[in-house]
Amino acid sequence: MMLERCIQNGRKYWIDMDTRVKVRLKPLTETRAPRCEVTVGYITKMLELDQEQWIDIQIHPDRNSTVDIVVKHLGKTEEEFKSREELAISVEEIKINGISDTKFVWAGKFHPEYPRWEEDKGPIDTHYLGFNGEWRLTISIPAYTWIHKIQGLGWIYD
Amino acid sequence: MDQHPYESTPDNPYNVSKMTIREFYNSQPMKDARMRMFADERWKPNCQACWAFEDYGRVSRRHHAIQKSVIFNKNFQDSFEQSPGYKHFEHSYENQGDSDKLPIDLHIDLGNYCNLACKHCWSGASSKIAAQQKVWGIEDSTRVMGDPGKLGWDWTVDDDLWNKVLTEISKLPVNNIHFMGGETVIQKRFEDFLDFMIDAGRFDLNFSFVSNGTKFNPRIVEKLKKFQRVGIEVSIETTTETNRYMRQGTVTEEVLKNIDLYLEHLDERLDVTVRPALNLLTIRDFHTLLRYCLDKNLLIKGQMIYKPRMLMVTNLPKDIRQQYRQPYVDLLDELDQEDLHDLNYSDRHNYLPIIANFARLALGSIDADSNQDAEEQLEKLVDHIKRWDEVYKYDARAVYPEWKEILDRYGY
Numbered sequence: 001m002m003l004e005r006c007i008q009n010g011r012k013y014w015i016d017m018d019t020r021v022k023v024r025l026k027p028l029t030e031t032r033a034p035r036c037e038v039t040v041g042y043i044t045k046m047l048e049l050d051q052e053q054w055i056d057i058q059i060h061p062d063r064n065s066t067v068d069i070v071v072k073h074l075g076k077t078e079e080e081f082k083s084r085e086e087l088a089i090s091v092e093e094i095k096i097n098g099i100s101d102t103k104f105v106w107a108g109k110f111h112p113e114y115p116r117w118e119e120d121k122g123p124i125d126t127h128y129l130g131f132n133g134e135w136r137l138t139i140s141i142p143a144y145t146w147i148h149k150i151q152g153l154g155w156i157y158d
Numbered sequence: 159m160d161q162h163p164y165e166s167t168p169d170n171p172y173n174v175s176k177m178t179i180r181e182f183y184n185s186q187p188m189k190d191a192r193m194r195m196f197a198d199e200r201w202k203p204n205c206q207a208c209w210a211f212e213d214y215g216r217v218s219r220r221h222h223a224i225q226k227s228v229i230f231n232k233n234f235q236d237s238f239e240q241s242p243g244y245k246h247f248e249h250s251y252e253n254q255g256d257s258d259k260l261p262i263d264l265h266i267d268l269g270n271y272c273n274l275a276c277k278h279c280w281s282g283a284s285s286k287i288a289a290q291q292k293v294w295g296i297e298d299s300t301r302v303m304g305d306p307g308k309l310g311w312d313w314t315v316d317d318d319l320w321n322k323v324l325t326e327i328s329k330l331p332v333n334n335i336h337f338m339g340g341e342t343v344i345q346k347r348f349e350d351f352l353d354f355m356i357d358a359g360r361f362d363l364n365f366s367f368v369s370n371g372t373k374f375n376p377r378i379v380e381k382l383k384k385f386q387r388v389g390i391e392v393s394i395e396t397t398t399e400t401n402r403y404m405r406q407g408t409v410t411e412e413v414l415k416n417i418d419l420y421l422e423h424l425d426e427r428l429d430v431t432v433r434p435a436l437n438l439l440t441i442r443d444f445h446t447l448l449r450y451c452l453d454k455n456l457l458i459k460g461q462m463i464y465k466p467r468m469l470m471v472t473n474l475p476k477d478i479r480q481q482y483r484q485p486y487v488d489l490l491d492e493l494d495q496e497d498l499h500d501l502n503y504s505d506r507h508n509y510l511p512i513i514a515n516f517a518r519l520a521l522g523s524i525d526a527d528s529n530q531d532a533e534e535q536l537e538k539l540v541d542h543i544k545r546w547d548e549v550y551k552y553d554a555r556a557v558y559p560e561w562k563e564i565l566d567r568y569g570y
Contacts, residue, residue: 157262
């Protein structure tokens with residue numbers, strides 16, 4: 001597309017930074033479908049994860065704001081922990097504005113709600129959600145600039 | 159306007175001898191250039207180097223440049239609209255190409271003093287070529303001679319002009335400076351520049367420079383290491399005799415040895431890159447350079463030759479080009495790398511996908527349709543290499559036995 005037309009389009013988007021986030025979640029279970037809540041900025045979706053699936057959320061954040069991408073594993077009971085059967089969620093892939101990179105998933109942290117018999121180790125670098133709790137990735141807006149930095153694409157003119 | 163706006167010839171009014179860098183940055187040719195880019199115009203000759211890459215589906219230098227404004231090849235429109243530089247683009251578009259920024263990224267050509275006469279080069283960048291063309295009585299050489307007694311136009315010999323430019327650069331918010339020659343390492347002004355910036359305490363600068371790799375100066379390397387980041391780009395085409403044939407006057411073994419010497423200084427701030435100019439004299443053996451890069455974990459930055467046109471790969475008959483295909487296919491199979499377009503081409507950790515991309519570029523040129531004027535260009539090529547091979551005592555028939563029919567046809 002000619003840049004002239006991009007300039008015309010760009011005026012509409014200068015403040016409103018369209019950002020599309022897709023999260024690929026995989027249930028890892030020997031019992032029931034795990035329950036989870038997926039939040040991107042101000043939009044939340046609840047789901048029973050009966051199969052691997054993409055959650056697709058589009059938001060319109062402001063320039064220079066931050067957006068939290070949160071996957072919350074909910075409702076795992078004490079009995080389910082004790083049964084020793086696997087009941088977990090894996091955050092497999094994050095796609096931001098159509099760009100996917102394994103670095104995105106590893107930039108997030110899991111903040112477990114540790115069961116009372118487990119030692120509290122604080123947030124952990126994993127995308128395997130075996131406990132209840134939330135996996136959180138915070139990106140800055142514009143998302144492209146965040147991606148540029150995470151992917152190490154080099155010098156940015158400012 | 160076909161004149162190169164920043165060509166440092168004395169007859170160009172848009173020249174550091176006639177205006178400041180700031181004035182040049184918002185001069186009419188620069189404004190025109192910005193407006194032509196907004197219109198996505200294929201502007202000859204300025205845009206050809208990039209289009210030559212893009213026509214083979216590859217990432218060009220303009221793509222690398224726009225990456226610095228956070229514009230992605232894959233999501234061009236969206237990322238352009240969200241670019242941190244968007245307001246400046248908009249200002250430029252609405253003000254007939256004017257820029258509200260000061261230059262932060264410079265490319266400096268340090269005259270034409272050089273010890274090689276590469277077959278794709280010209281008198282404005284090689285004093286060896288200028289001298290030989292003077293012997294041959296070729297007009298192009300006399301145009302850039304400018305000053306009688308000098309082998310070509312060299313703006314850096316004028317002390318006043320040199321000091322004026324240095325002083326201005328030291329006051330600009332420049333972040334990155336790329337040098338080309340001539341041959342930078344033997345050009346005294348290159349070291350003068352480093353000394354000036356060391357004295358001015360501008361250790362925040364990033365430097366890159368292109369060298370033909372024939373000379374290694376440890377004193378220069380030590381000075382370079384004082385700065386923020388240094389990219390050493392060594393011009394080499396292949397690791398075989400075709401490199402010597404192309405880069406007349408070079409000794410390939412010496413260049414490879416000097417690359418090893420540079421590599422001894424490799425660290426987080428100093429990088430070494432090879433920098434070929436892919437053309438029909440080197441396409442057969444270019445894979446040897448890719449293998450060399452693979453072996454040494456080296457980055458590669460290159461260009462497709464489009465000027466002089468006679469050296470374009472696509473002048474070669476397709477049946478000959480197809481004979482060169484297999485080593486690139488084998489290399490790509492071996493590398494098994496995804497075809498990535500948005501990559502940091504200066505990050506040495508990316509050497510594998512970058513090598514793969516250059517193998518794809520080579521294949522693209524091997525598989526492309528022949529130029530419509532290929533025969534005319536081959537005739538010019540044979541005349542060109544015949545003339546130079548008499549000077550350097552090279553034998554194209556020995557180097558390119560598969561070209562026998564072409565060499566016979568045009569009287570090599």
